Amino acid sequence: MNWKLSLRACSAGDSLPLAPAATGGPAGLPAHLLQDPALRDVPFLPVGTVFHQEDGPGLARVTGHVWLPACGDGHALRCPLLTALTDLPVGDVLLTPTKTGRSLAWITLSDKGSLGLRTDTSGPALAQMVAEALPLCHTQGFLLPDEPAPLRALLTELALGQGYDLILTSGGTGISPRDISPQTTAAVLDYPLPGFSVAMLTASLAVTPRAAISRAVAGVLGQSIIINLPGSLKAVRENLAAVLPALGHALDKLHGDPADCGG
Structure with missing residues (x-):
């Protein structure tokens, strides 16, 4: 389905909030959706979605979603945030x-x-490992203190508000007073994926008996898979390697793939 966009000039890397033209929106919006004049909200587009001309290269990618200030009806407007992949004309x-x-x-x-x-070395390392195993359309890293409230809020937003397929946390999987990743993650999951946790624990125990104190959890929130990983670079690589072969299939099934799991 084609979308008609009215663009203002921008350079590659610039951000463009995308809003329906019917709302008017705050002054200075660099892009409006013109496809349906009666539309108030733009249909949800998960991060990684690319806008392109037919058989042409991508011009802009959805890299997030933002709330814009109240429009004519007094209600805030949730919009995709596009990042220009090339210089865009008016x-x-x-x-x-x-x-x-x-x-x-x-x-x-x-x-x-x-x-x-x-x-931080563990975050970029796990991103590289995933990129070598799965085709990625968008990657974003975040850095938080060991506090439950920011982590809980970010996990919920990334999964339900932004539509990320895979969310990996690094650090805080042990039993020290500041290790809060497992209990915070478990509290927001729709359901756990215990097989992922067992696979990671088994791989770690083959390296060191100290892995027995890991509390890492994995599970599903919305259509996102969330996995806790340890904080050290070595342990991140060991744990992630244990579940990487299953991730592509798991995401396919989560997103409705009807194919049989055997074979």
Whole structure:
């Protein structure tokens, strides 16, 4: 399905909130959806969705969703946030939104990292491992302190508000007073995936008996798979390697693939 967009000039890398033209929206919006004049809200587009001309390259990618201030009816407006993939000219253009590949969000839990006192290496490493195993259309990293409230809010927003396919956390899986990832994650899940946890624990126990204190959980929220990983670079690689072969199939089934699981 084609969408008619009215664009204002922007450069590659610029952000464009996308709103229905019928709402008017706040002054200065760089892009409006013109497809349906009666439309108030833009249909949900998960992160990683790319707008492109027919048989042409991608021009803009959905990289998030934002709430814009109240419009004419007094209600705030939730809109996709596009990132321009190339310089875009002023004018109306007919584009098709498609999503190919998986979207990945990784969250590093670190008090020192969140204060800029430590460089995060585990997050970029897990992103690279996933990219080598799955086709990715969008990747975004986040850095949080070891606090339950910000993690709970971010997990919920990434899964239900942004539509990420895969969300990985790094750090906080042990039993120290600041290790809060497992209980915080478990509290927001629709249901757990115990097989992922068992696979990671089994792989870790083959390396060190200290892995027995890991409390890492995995599960589903909405149409997102969330997996807790340890904080150390070595342990991240070991644990993620244990579940990577199953991730593609798991995401296919979660998103409605009717094919048999055997074979």
